[in-house]
Amino acid sequence: MLNNNLLKYSSSPHIKAPHGTKWIMLNVCIALLPACIMGVIYFGLYALLLLALSVLSAVLAEVIFLLCIGKKFNEIIKSFDFTSCVTGLLMGMTLGTNYPWYSPIFGSFFAIIVVKMLFGGTGKNLVNPAIAGRIFIFISFQSVVAEWVTPTLFTTGEITTGATALVNLLENGLLSISNFNLFFGIGVAGCIGETCKIALLVGAIYLAILKIIDIRYPLIYVAVTGLFTVCLNGFNFEYFLPSILSGGLIIGAFFMATDYVTTPNTKLGNYIYFILLGLITAGLRQATKMEVISFAIMLMNLVIPLLDKFIIPKPFGYKKQREVK
Amino acid sequence: MSFFKSVAFRCITVLLALAVIFGGTLAILNDVLYVSPEERTARAIKSVYGVEMKYQTRLDVDSTNTEINQALTCEYGTINKIYEIKQDGNNYDLLFHTTGFYGYNNGKISLWVKVSVNFTTEQPTEDDYKIDTVILASFEKQTLMSKFTGDFYANFTVDLTQEFIDGKIFTSDKYDTDNIKNIITGATKSANAACNAVNCVLDYVWGAN
Amino acid sequence: MKNIKKIALDGVVTSNPVLKLVLGTCPTLALTTLAMNGIGMGLAVTFVLICSNVLVSLLRKVIPSQVRIPAFILIIATFVTILRLLLDKLLPDLYASLGLYLPLIVVNCIILARAEGFASKNPILYSALDGLFMGIGFTFALTLMGAFRELLGAGAIFGVILWDFKIEFFSSSAGAFFTFGLFIAVFSLMESLIAKKKKINDYAKLCKLKESASVEEINAKLKGDK
Numbered sequence: 140m141l142n143n144n145l146l147k148y149s150s151s152p153h154i155k156a157p158h159g160t161k162w163i164m165l166n167v168c169i170a171l172l173p174a175c176i177m178g179v180i181y182f183g184l185y186a187l188l189l190l191a192l193s194v195l196s197a198v199l200a201e202v203i204f205l206l207c208i209g210k211k212f213n214e215i216i217k218s219f220d221f222t223s224c225v226t227g228l229l230m231g232m233t234l235g236t237n238y239p240w241y242s243p244i245f246g247s248f249f250a251i252i253v254v255k256m257l258f259g260g261t262g263k264n265l266v267n268p269a270i271a272g273r274i275f276i277f278i279s280f281q282s283v284v285a286e287w288v289t290p291t292l293f294t295t296g297e298i299t300t301g302a303t304a305l306v307n308l309l310e311n312g313l314l315s316i317s318n319f320n321l322f323f324g325i326g327v328a329g330c331i332g333e334t335c336k337i338a339l340l341v342g343a344i345y346l347a348i349l350k351i352i353d354i355r356y357p358l359i360y361v362a363v364t365g366l367f368t369v370c371l372n373g374f375n376f377e378y379f380l381p382s383i384l385s386g387g388l389i390i391g392a393f394f395m396a397t398d399y400v401t402t403p404n405t406k407l408g409n410y411i412y413f414i415l416l417g418l419i420t421a422g423l424r425q426a427t428k429m430e431v432i433s434f435a436i437m438l439m440n441l442v443i444p445l446l447d448k449f450i451i452p453k454p455f456g457y458k459k460q461r462e463v464k
Numbered sequence: 465m466s467f468f469k470s471v472a473f474r475c476i477t478v479l480l481a482l483a484v485i486f487g488g489t490l491a492i493l494n495d496v497l498y499v500s501p502e503e504r505t506a507r508a509i510k511s512v513y514g515v516e517m518k519y520q521t522r523l524d525v526d527s528t529n530t531e532i533n534q535a536l537t538c539e540y541g542t543i544n545k546i547y548e549i550k551q552d553g554n555n556y557d558l559l560f561h562t563t564g565f566y567g568y569n570n571g572k573i574s575l576w577v578k579v580s581v582n583f584t585t586e587q588p589t590e591d592d593y594k595i596d597t598v599i600l601a602s603f604e605k606q607t608l609m610s611k612f613t614g615d616f617y618a619n620f621t622v623d624l625t626q627e628f629i630d631g632k633i634f635t636s637d638k639y640d641t642d643n644i645k646n647i648i649t650g651a652t653k654s655a656n657a658a659c660n661a662v663n664c665v666l667d668y669v670w671g672a673n
Numbered sequence: 674m675k676n677i678k679k680i681a682l683d684g685v686v687t688s689n690p691v692l693k694l695v696l697g698t699c700p701t702l703a704l705t706t707l708a709m710n711g712i713g714m715g716l717a718v719t720f721v722l723i724c725s726n727v728l729v730s731l732l733r734k735v736i737p738s739q740v741r742i743p744a745f746i747l748i749i750a751t752f753v754t755i756l757r758l759l760l761d762k763l764l765p766d767l768y769a770s771l772g773l774y775l776p777l778i779v780v781n782c783i784i785l786a787r788a789e790g791f792a793s794k795n796p797i798l799y800s801a802l803d804g805l806f807m808g809i810g811f812t813f814a815l816t817l818m819g820a821f822r823e824l825l826g827a828g829a830i831f832g833v834i835l836w837d838f839k840i841e842f843f844s845s846s847a848g849a850f851f852t853f854g855l856f857i858a859v860f861s862l863m864e865s866l867i868a869k870k871k872k873i874n875d876y877a878k879l880c881k882l883k884e885s886a887s888v889e890e891i892n893a894k895l896k897g898d899k
Contacts, residue, residue, distance in 0.1 A: 245840060253851075279842040475740040482744060486751040497758040507765060600769070609772060 160261065163351055164221035170342030171228055171394065177335035181324060182236045186331045190231040193243035197227030200251035222261050223251055229269035229394060232332025233387060233433065234276065242280045246272035266440040267401050270433045277433070321384040333387040343393035356402075356413045357392040363417025364388060371425045388420070391432035401440045408446040412439060504601075505547065508576045509559065512597050519547040519559065538667040540660035541565050544574070546668075555582045561601060562664045567657030571605030575661045577620070579669065593624040593669050598662065608651040616655070619646045620662050624669055633666060634659035677802060684806025691814035692860040696782040700774050701815060702849040708831050711819030713767045714774065715812025717756060719805065722784055724752045726804035729792040736793075745788045750779045783811060814856070822852055 179187045201223040205215045227247050234243060250272030255264045321327055324334035333339070347354040361383055368382040369375065383389075396402070396416060403412050416439050423431040467473055509517050536543040541564040549557045560577040567573050576599045583592040598620040603609055620634065622644075635643040636655035648655040690696045697718070704710040728748050729736075736744045757775055760768040768775070778784070787807055792800040823829055826844030828836045842848045873888060880894045 249842075275842055278845055278847065279840040281841060471737055471739060475737050478736055479740055479743060479747070482747050486747060490751060490754055493755060493758055497762045499761055602769075607773065 160220040160222065164225050166349055166351055167225050167346065167394070168221065168228060170346045171225075171232065171332070173338035173341050174332045174335055174390070175228070175232065177324060177338045178232065178331035181334060182331055185236050188240065189234050189236065189238070189243055189331065190228065192240065193231030193234070193247055194224055194227035196244040196247035197223040197230070197251050200248045201256065204252050204256045220261055223255075226250055226255070226268045226272070229332075229390075230272040230276075232390065233269070233273045233330050235330050238276065238280060239283050242276045245279065246276040249275045262400055264400055266437050267395055267398050270395055270437050270440070273433045274437065318380045318384060321381065327385075330387060333390045336384055336389050339389045339393060343389075346393075352393065352397045353409075356409055357397055359410070360392040360396060360413040360417045360420075361388060363414050364392075364421045367418055367421035368425065371421060382421070382424075386424075386430050387432040391436060392416075395432075396436050396439075401443060403443050403446045403450070405447070405450045405452045408443075408450045411446060411450075412443065415439060415442075505545075505561075508561075508599065508601065509547075509549075511599055512559070512576065512578050517549050519549045522546045522548045522558070536668070538664045541572075541657075541664040543664050543668060551580070551582075554584075555580070557581065557596070560665050560668070562661045564657040564659065564661030564664065566653070566660060567603070567606055568608070568651070568653035569605045571603065571654075571657065573603045573606060573654065573657040573661055574601040575599065575658060576601050577662060577665045579624075579665065591624075595621050595624065595662070595665070597621065603654075603657075606651075606654045606657070608648075608654055611648050611651045612654070612658070616646060616648055616658075624666070633663045676799065680799060680803050681806045684803060684808075685810040685813060689810045689814055689860070690783045690786075690807055691811055692857055693864075694783075694786070695857070696786055697811065698853070699777060700781065701818065702846070702853060704771070704774055705815055705819040705822050705849060705852070706826070706844055707770075708816055708819035708823050710770055711815035711817075712812060713770055715808065715815050717760070717767075717771065717775065718778055718781060718783065718811055719808025720756055721749065721752045721778055722787060722804035722808045723801055724755075724804075725749045725784055725788055726792040726800040727797055728752075729788045730795060730797045730800035733793045741789070741793060742785075745785060745793075746779070749784050749788070753779045783807060818852055818856055821856075822848060 175190060179190070202215055206212065227243075230246055230250060231243055234246075250268040254266060254268040254271040255261070258264050319325075322336050324336060324338075327334045343352070343354070343357070346352045365379045365383045369378050372378045396413065403409050416435055419438060420431060420435040423435060505519070506516060509519065536546075541562060544561040544563060546561075547559040549559060551557055558579045558581060560579065561574065562577060563572050563574040565572055576597075577595060578597040580594050580596045581588050581592055582594070583589070598617045600609070600612065600617070632643050634646050636645070636647050636652050636659050638645060638647055646655065646659055684690075688694055691698075691701050700714050700718075704714045725745070725748050729745060732744075732748075753776065756778075757768070760771070760775070787803060791803050795803070820830055822843045823831075824835070825840050826842070826848060828834060828839045843852060873891070876891050880891055
């Protein structure tokens with residue numbers, strides 16, 4: 140029998156690094172904490188409940204699945220990589236406080252069991268499980284949910300009646316919340332984790348310093364989205380900052396689109412992937428006047444096998460043969 | 465001569481024979497099983513009232529009277545027929561067969577709308593009209609009709625009181641705060657057509673007063 | 674009798690047209706939002722299956738094999754039109770609920786597959802029975818999926834609202850594909866478990882043990898024989 144202590148198996152690329160999955164995932168959780176704390180401060184204790192339920196049910200789902208396929212409980216505890224924690228936390232952060240308390244439970248179970256475990260576990264999922272869980276919740280509980288909830292703290296006088304700043308901007312061309320307020324998330328209606336942009340950026344810089352994410356690509360994504368929105372709205376540069384700062388773009392770009400499993404393997408592939416993401420996000424936002432980050436990311440996730448198939452990385456030490464005349 | 469013994473000839477004969485025989489059968493059955501418009505009206509009345517009722521045609525869009533046609537068409541739909549069914553005393557019910565345009569894929573939705581008119585004065589005023597029941601009659605090119613629940617149709621049953629005289633209509637636009645919203649998430653265009661069909665009834669009722 | 678039993682088992686379980694042969698997926702995905710729709714569609718398809726199987730079997734010696742597909746389509750289309758006329762006259766509610774999918778029965782692969790694969794090679798009685806049992810299998814699968822999706826997606830069953838809680842994912846098209854995959858997976862799981870059990874029973878019989886012998890006893894017996 141294979142002795143699990145002697146053999147380690149992992150998915151490609153097989154690069155030797157000093158830190159394993161556990162270390163990476165724990166640091167991602169730490170990076171997400173500032174945004175979570177700000178979300179709880181803005182939206183109250185119900186937000187904390189949603190986040191906690193999300194993480195706990197994600198972990199529970201993974202444990203239940205592993206028990207069902209026959210693994211022993213000690214093995215599960217020993218080989219627990221915190222990927223399900225990150226999935227649960229990210230998914231919880233994309234919920235608004237107007238969702239019922241049982242929605243993160245169903246979303247987490249769907250995300251972990253169907254999208255991650257049934258496809259092969261860590262490293263084998265086809266799409267980002269947090270995104271899939273978010274979309275599942277969005278489709279399933281739409282009837283129980285009304286408009287976006289405005290935060291309970293630091294509310295200023297001019298809050299839009301329910302619709303997020305993004306929708307208002309695209310529909311009426313008016314910026315009802317100043318860029319400063321958008322950046323700090325003051326008085327902005329939206330999901331728990333996405334409103335305080337500065338907290339998210341702090342976390343992203345932390346991850347970039349630790350070399351966990353490559354900061355170029357999300358920046359490209361964000362920039363392309365902004366520029367394309369400007370193009371689509373008559374080259375009016377006033378649209379640039381609001382389109383970047385409103386909605387779930389920052390959290391989507393820095394934390395969800397940079398998931399290791401669902402990004403291409405090559406540099407060129409990555410550039411194409413993130414630029415296309417930016418174009419699709421801006422285009423769909425303009426057309427549907429809704430928040431489309433999760434749908435855009437999931438769409439591009441499904442295109443990645445195509446990118447990987449046709450963009451073949453140069454093998455190490457390869458020199459093109461000179462043509463013999 | 466050998467052609468008549470070949471496979472090709474046999475194929476052609478068989479196919480032609482099948483087509484002729486089936487075509488004939490279907491033509492006969494079409495006549496036998498034909499459902500006339502009167503029968504459709506009777507079915508609608510049965511589903512609205514539960515029993516068969518006597519009715520009279522008040523207005524019909526097929527007539528060549530342009531004035532009547534004017535009264536029956538509105539900008540987002542058309543009323544096909546109006547039937548009048550007598551109730552106790554002076555009261556009567558109007559049964560509208562109306563079609564709303566601008567559905568999904570530019571299709572249409574047709575509804576049966578029963579409006580009860582209860583009045584004690586000489587002539588009914590706007591306050592005396594009330595939409596009682598709305599039933600689906602037919603639809604064209606709509607694909608999500610399964611999302612239309614009983615609740616949606618029940619939302620149309622309102623008293624046509626002062627609120628409506630102020631010009632409110634039914635709408636499926638969730639950002640429209642001036643009118644009465646009746647929305648189906650995921651099938652907004654079809655809901656739009658259905659609202660248009662009922663709005664035609666509202667148009668007629670206002671116009672009649 | 675043995676033939677009939679085999680046909681019946683084939684139609685409903687072994688070659689269930691929806692869950693095993695994966696034919697006729699279009700109405701399966703679209704009309705399983707409500708259990709009642711599932712039954713309605715199943716009955717409509719059963720009617721067309723029986724009629725077209727009987728007629729194809731009747732004419733199997735007459736239709737040359739080069740034009741068999743157009744001939745089958747003619748026959749199937751005729752019966753679907755007859756069904757449409759009958760439903761409009763006699764069962765208008767079912768007609769309204771089937772809607773667009775009633776004329777689509779013509780291109781439902783199950784009917785063409787059975788006409789091509791069974792009715793054109795077998796006598797009338799067996800073809801009719803095959804049509805009946807395939808239709809029953811189709812109805813069974815559709816109703817089960819419909820009940821599942823209706824229960825989870827609308828909190829109701831056969832139109833009776835049970836509770837207020839709904840997960841609308843299952844009423845949507847994404848949920849249709851998901852439920853379909855789930856049912857196929859569960860069906861194959863059950864099939865493989867039954868096949869495994871049958872294999873163990875066969876081995877037990879071979880080793881002249883009791884039918885309910887366990888794997889260890891069989892292994893022991895085989896080792897002992899060597």
